[in-house]
Amino acid sequence: MMGTIFAPVDQSMVNPINNVSIFLRHDVPCKLLWNDLVNFDDGTVLPTYSNGFTITVTRSDSVLMLNGVPVFSPNIYFSDPIVVHTRFLLSKRNPKKWQKFLIGLEKTVTKCYWAMMNFEARKS
Secondary structure (H helix, E strand, O other), X not given: OOXXXXXXXXXXHOOHHHHXXXXXXXXXXXXXXXHHHHOOOOOEEEEOOOOOOEEEEEEEOOEEEEOOEEOOEEEEEEOOOEEEEEOOOOOOOOHHHHHHHHHHHHHHHHHHHHHXXXXXXXXX
């Protein structure tokens, strides 16, 4: 399973297992690095894992917007199957904080994908 997660900045990602439906609306079923996203035309619509929910790519000046939300920190995490972008404005000035954030993000993403796979298995 591959995907791109557009990580929301609210409480829905604190415990993704309890918010699988919200997580599914922020996850598209393909891996899109920043270079892929910036090359989409304005108005490009991306399907998500949530049936009927889509993400529309637009721009405001030079800022990439997804459903009207700016993306400030692209490619904050990527591995073979997934990539994560967020609207958090992250600073790498504090390496220990940055490393702690990435470790927490990796754990959250892993939980989300396990929750999503279990959710999909229960649907079938």
